Amino acid sequence: xxxxxxxxxxxxxxxxxxxxxxxxxxxxxxxxxxxxxxxxxxxxxxxxxxxxxxxxxxxxxxxxxxxxxxxxxxxxxxxxxxxxxxxxxxxxxxxxxxxxxxxxxxxxxxxxxxxxxxxxxxxxxxxxxxxxxxxxxxxxxxxxxxxxxxxxxxxxxxxxxxxxxxxxxxxxxxxxxxxxxxxxxxxxxxxxxxxxxxxxxxxxxxxxxxxxxxxxxxxxxxxxxxxxxxxxxxxxxxxxxxxxxxxxxxxxxxxxxxxxxxxxxxxxxxxxxxxxxxxxxxxxxxxxxxxxxxxxxxxxxxxxxxxxxxxxxxxxxxxxxxxxxxxxxxxxxxxxxxxxxxx
Amino acid sequence: xxxxxxxxxxxxxxxxxxxxxxxxxxxxxxxxxxxxxxxxxxxxxxxxxxxxxxxxxxxxxxxxxxxxxxxxxxxxxxxxxxxxxxxxxxxxxxxxxxxxxxxxxxxxxxxxxxxxxxxxxxxxxxxxxxxxxxxxxxxxxxxxxxxxxxxxxxxxxxxxxxxxxxxxxxxxxxxxxxxxxxxxxxxxxxxxxxxxxxxxxxxxxxxxxxxxxxxxxxxxxxxxxxxxxxxxxxxxxxxxxxxxxxxxxxxxxxxxxxxxxxxxxxxxxxxxxxxxxxxxxxxxxxxxxxxxxxxxxxxxxxxxxxxxxxxxxxxxxxxxxxxxx
Numbered sequence: 015x016x017x018x019x020x021x022x023x024x025x026x027x028x029x030x031x032x033x034x035x036x037x038x039x040x041x042x043x044x045x046x047x048x049x050x051x052x053x054x055x056x057x058x059x060x061x062x063x064x065x066x067x068x069x070x071x072x073x074x075x076x077x078x079x080x081x082x083x084x085x086x087x088x089x090x091x092x093x094x095x096x097x098x099x100x101x102x103x104x105x106x107x108x109x110x111x112x113x114x115x116x117x118x119x120x121x122x123x124x125x126x127x128x129x130x131x132x133x134x135x136x137x138x139x140x141x142x143x144x145x146x147x148x149x150x151x152x153x154x155x156x157x158x159x160x161x162x163x164x165x166x167x168x169x170x171x172x173x174x175x176x177x178x179x180x181x182x183x184x185x186x187x188x189x190x191x192x193x194x195x196x197x198x199x200x201x202x203x204x205x206x207x208x209x210x211x212x213x214x215x216x217x218x219x220x221x222x223x224x225x226x227x228x229x230x231x232x233x234x235x236x237x238x239x240x241x242x243x244x245x246x247x248x249x250x251x252x253x254x255x256x257x258x259x260x261x262x263x264x265x266x267x268x269x270x271x272x273x274x275x276x277x278x279x280x281x282x283x284x285x286x287x288x289x290x291x292x293x294x295x296x297x298x299x300x301x302x303x304x305x306x307x308x309x310x311x312x313x314x315x316x317x318x319x320x321x322x323x324x325x326x327x328x329x330x331x332x333x334x335x336x337x338x339x340x341x342x343x344x345x346x347x348x349x350x351x352x353x354x355x356x357x
Numbered sequence: 358x359x360x361x362x363x364x365x366x367x368x369x370x371x372x373x374x375x376x377x378x379x380x381x382x383x384x385x386x387x388x389x390x391x392x393x394x395x396x397x398x399x400x401x402x403x404x405x406x407x408x409x410x411x412x413x414x415x416x417x418x419x420x421x422x423x424x425x426x427x428x429x430x431x432x433x434x435x436x437x438x439x440x441x442x443x444x445x446x447x448x449x450x451x452x453x454x455x456x457x458x459x460x461x462x463x464x465x466x467x468x469x470x471x472x473x474x475x476x477x478x479x480x481x482x483x484x485x486x487x488x489x490x491x492x493x494x495x496x497x498x499x500x501x502x503x504x505x506x507x508x509x510x511x512x513x514x515x516x517x518x519x520x521x522x523x524x525x526x527x528x529x530x531x532x533x534x535x536x537x538x539x540x541x542x543x544x545x546x547x548x549x550x551x552x553x554x555x556x557x558x559x560x561x562x563x564x565x566x567x568x569x570x571x572x573x574x575x576x577x578x579x580x581x582x583x584x585x586x587x588x589x590x591x592x593x594x595x596x597x598x599x600x601x602x603x604x605x606x607x608x609x610x611x612x613x614x615x616x617x618x619x620x621x622x623x624x625x626x627x628x629x630x631x632x633x634x635x636x637x638x639x640x641x642x643x644x645x646x647x648x649x650x651x652x653x654x655x656x657x658x659x660x661x662x663x664x665x666x667x668x669x670x671x672x673x674x675x676x677x678x679x680x681x682x
Contacts, residue, residue, distance in 0.1 A: 244682060261677045265600070265625050272599035276360040283361070293592050347591055348584035352564050355579040 043097040057234035072103030083209040106138035106152030123154035131203035144193025145182030166214035187328035233271040266301035289350040299333030370428035389439035389517035403468030427605035434554025439517040441473035447543035485521035501527035515661035556633035563637040593629035627669035
């Protein structure tokens, strides 16, 4: 909890100095940075040892959808507080019965015409930082006759709404930040709907030329990890095999950095970053696991200690799972990029 | 900060692609297995001015950089061209220009003589039926008149790319160390570019095959194991690709990290190409294992090239030194 508070304070300081949301419009606290400039900022941020941002789900996942589909009222109400770290947003995507198969979600929203809003019932799970967030965004089935990705509505929900209950539980890396979020007849008014009722799926799936469409994780993060790994190797008298793995990891990180540059070049040329983002996701997540496996190996007996590297290792194992499992990503690569038939 | 080809470069590469698609069919490669040099292809290549791609316009060259030639050589790899195009473009012509060997340069450019090169100190010369070969001797470049020397031909994994040894003395060319280093890097980068094209073509052939080959009532490409395997090949190719292109830029610009970038590209593409060959063979099943089926031509070329201009682990060792790791 302490660490979370520290990071919030740091992020609030970043906002004051105009660094919280560099690519946003100036009216919302941004610097209107281009994609190139955003990449440079991220590289320097991680090089300087900047912490994992607790505002990231809001800033990188929700904000692009708000810019694309939100009303002016919603943008004015939500974005400045998000950028300032006053509201912390969690992504309420997965449900106990809907992980990879998000369209199988069953949480529902019942129209309450009289009060001008919706009554939410259901449950979201594995909600990162759910217990520490002030707001949550997620999809609810608003058309009871609907199936799969049809008839879903995108909601923006304050966590202190009556009927919303959060239960936190621990992640593998010991961080107590996962949460179940229960909705029991929780009423939200129409201003909590993003876009049109029933259009939730397409809003959630839309990727744009912003950093969200480009990549969830900027190369700067992994460059910084590799530097720390190289220092660790130096301090531990690495074997030839370990040094070989360190070189391979450098290649992974450098490839990712250049792949991102090539992708930005395409986006800047007006081309869409489509399913190539699946290549990107598999690559960074598995590269990160390999780097951390090497770290554990370099630590030798010290790998038994619960510290930055062992926690980082355990967290790296989440990478191939979140933001679409790597199995799903490989299916996308095979089906949409190679054109292979669905099963 | 732009990583990609511009429209002019894309046109050049496209022209190379179209030419090779036309005149480097699998039959041409099989003819090379039977000992025939692809003369008609070579003439077309000469007519395009390609041998002197890197030579300055002042000396009748095209004035291209490694950026253009990396794109051209990717196509050469894609079509598994059985001729010393890479060696000529990236190594021989720039060396002859730097050594001011104008007669030889003109002859190479006009297709009057065919040249090859190998700087990996293995003693092997690819396409030894060429007229001249450039090799390293100590820290210097030696030019060998191949027709005047006795060549021992080796039986190789890729019969379309003949390999031999010669004991001819040759003559040393007057060259700056930097020029030699650049040519060595050009050969390593050119090999990487060819491997990139080879890997892409093997994957394409395989994707086409598994879409139509049916077993158990469905295309084998619809099975997740096959899909994931081929997805992995694409991921490795697409993450090696920017390393190859970035290296072509650093080498062209004479950047301080040029060697690091070229060596990195070579190591990355080695892994991608080996996996491509293996996974593509596996996805084909039994038919991939026959030499009647064209995949074998590409696989064998990829293995032969992977052993040339330095092995992947030699380059990895070098990269380790350059990274200070």
